[in-house]
Amino acid sequence: MPVFCKAGCGNRALLKRPKTGDALCKECFFSAFETEIHHTITQCKLFKHGDKVAIAASGGKDSTVLAYVIKLLNEKYNYGIHLVLLSIDEGITGYRDDSLETVKKNGEDYKLQLKIMSYEELYGWSMDKIVAKIGRTNNCTFCGVFRRQALDRGAKLLKVDCIATGHNADDIAETVIMNILRGDTARLRRCTNIKTGESDEIIPRVKPLKYAYEKEIVMYAHFKKLIYFSTECTFSPNAYRGHARAFLKDLEKIRPTVIMDIIHSGEQLSFKDNIKKPVQGNCERCGFVSSQQPCKACLLLEGLNRGLPKLGIGKRSKGNKMILNQESVLSIKSKANLINSDF
Template sequence: MMKFKITEVVVTFLSRLYCNTSLIMVVLCKANCGNKGVLKRPKTSDVLCKECFFKAFELEIHETITRNKLFKSGQRVAIAASGGKDSTVLAHVMKVLNERYSYNLKLILLSIDEGITGYRDDSLETVKQNRDDYQMELKILSYEELYGWTMDRIVEQIGRSNNCTFCGVFRRQALDRGAKMLEVDCVATGHNADDIAETVLMNILRGDIARLRRCTDICTSGGEDSIPRVKPLKYTYEKEIVMYAHFKKLVYFSTECIFAPNAYRGHARAFLKDLEKVRPSVIMDIIHSGEQMRFKDTIKKQIRGICQTCGFVSSCQPCKACILLEGLNRGLPKLGIGKKSKGDRMKAQQDLEKLHRVKNDF
C-alpha cells in the first residue's frame, strides 16, 4: 500500500515537472506497468495505459457475467447485433471472454432488419463484417418477413410522430422470434450503463413505475415460455465502450436512424451527460439508486404472459405488436397508439361502416 502511494507521489511530481518545463505532460499508468496513461476511467478516475485498460475493461465484464451467473456452460447465446458501437464491442468481448475463460458458449449474431433504406441496410453490412471477423453464425430477420411491413412503408402510413412506437414494439418481439428460431438459451443485448441510467431517469420522469421496477434488471425473463435477455455491459460506461472500439480499431456503424428524433430520451441523455461532466460516477449512482428502490405492494405488478394471438411474451391481451399490426392491416394505423378504449371505438366505427356499405350494395 505504502509503496503504491510513493509511486503515486513520484508520478505526480514527475508530471508536474514535465508540465512546468512546458514539455508534453506524461501521466503514467496507475497499474505501475511503466507505460504512458491514455485515459482516465470515468468510473474510478484511474489513469490507465491502453493494455491495462483493455484488461480492466474485459475483466469487469467477465466479473459482471460470473457474479450474476448470466450464462451456463454449453448454452447457445444470441448476440443482438445492430452494427452499432455497443453490439460490436459486445460481440468482440464475448468472443474474447468465451475463449479466455472457457465459457463454452455457442455465440450467434442476431440482427433485425427494420426495412429502413439508407440506415439499416448500411448497418447490416457492418454486422456481416462482424460475422466474418468473429467467425459467428449470423441470422438476419426482417420486419417484412415477420409482419409483412417495412418501417419505410409504416412511416408512409403513420407519419413521423408515432413511428418509433412501431419500431420499438416490433423489434422487441422480433428478437424473441429470432431467438426462438435459433433455439438459443438467451439473448445478450448491448445495453450499457449510460443507457440504463438514462432509462431509470426517463421512467422516473414519466412516473412509469412498472418499467422503473424492471429496467435495472440484468436479466429479464418473462416466465418459462420466454427466452431470457441479459445485459453483460450493464455496468460498462459508454465512454469506455467508444474508447475500447477506437483503440481496438473495431469498425462500427454510427449513423443516427433517419426516423428517430426520440426527443424525450434526448433530454434525459443531455441531462445525464451534463451531470457526468461534473460527477463521472453519476451513471453508476443512478443505476444503484434504481436497483435499490423498493415499491409499495399496492402498486400493481405487471404479469407477463403469452399473447393468445401470436404466442409471444406480453403483459396484455392481445400483445401490443398484434394490435399495431391489426391497425396497419385495417388501414387504421393509429389503432394501437393511445388508450385501448379509443382503439376499440375506432374498430367499431370501421366495422359499422363496412356493414353499411354491404347493405347499400343490395
C-alpha cells in the same frame, strides 16, 4: 511532465477512464474493461456452461464490442458457451441496410453464425412503409415493439438459451429517467434488471455491458480498431429517449458519477404491495411473451392493416372506440351498397 499508468505497469498513460478518472495505458485499460465485464458475467451468473447465446447485433458500437469481448472472454475463461449473431432488419433505407453490412463483416471476422430477421418478412411492413403511413410521430414506438418481438422470434428459431443485448450503463440510466417521467412503475421494476424473462416459456435476455460506460465502449472500440456503424437512425432525432439522453449528459457535467448513481437508485426502488403488477404470459394471437391481450405488436400490426395506425398508441379504450367507429362506418357502407344494388 509525463503521466504514468496508474496500474503501475511503468508505461505512460494514454487515456483517462471516464468511469473512474484513472490515467491508464492502452493495455491496462483493455484489461480493466474486460475484467469488469467478466466480473459482471460471473457474479450475476448470466451464462451456464453449454448455453447457446444469441448476441443481438445491430452493427453499432455496443453490439460490436459486446460480440468481440464475449468471444474473447469465452475463449479466455472457458465459459463453454456457443455464440451466434442475431440481427433485425427494420427496413430503413440508408441506415439499416448499411449497418447490416457491418454485422456481416463482423460475423466473418469473429467466425460467428449470423441470422437476420426482417420486419417485412415477419409483419409485412418495413419501417420505411410504416413511416410513410404514420409520419414521424410515434414511429419509434412501432420500431421498438416490433424489434423486441422480432428478437424473440429469431431466438426461438435459433433455439438459443438466452439473448445478450448491448445495453450499456448510459442506456439503463436513460431508461430509469424515462420511466420515472412517464410514471411507468411496471417498467421501473425491471428496467435495471441485468437478466429478464426467466421462465420455461420465455427466452431470457441478459445485459453484460450493464455497468460499462458508453464513452469507454467507444474508447475500447477505437483503440481495438473494431469495425462498427456509427450513423444515427434517420427516424430517431425526435425520439423521447433523446431528451432523456440530453438531460443525463447535462447532469453528468455536474456530477460525473450520476450514471451509476441512477442505476443503483433504480436497483433499490421498491413499491407497495397494493401496486398492481403486470403479469407476463403469452399473446393469444402470436403466442409470444406479453403482459396484455393481445400483445402490443399484434395491436400495432392490426392498426396498420386496418388503416388505423394510431390503434395501438395510447389507452386501450381509445383503440376499442376506433375499431367500433370503423366497423360502424363499414357496416353503413355495406348496407348502402346493398340498397344501391337492389335498384
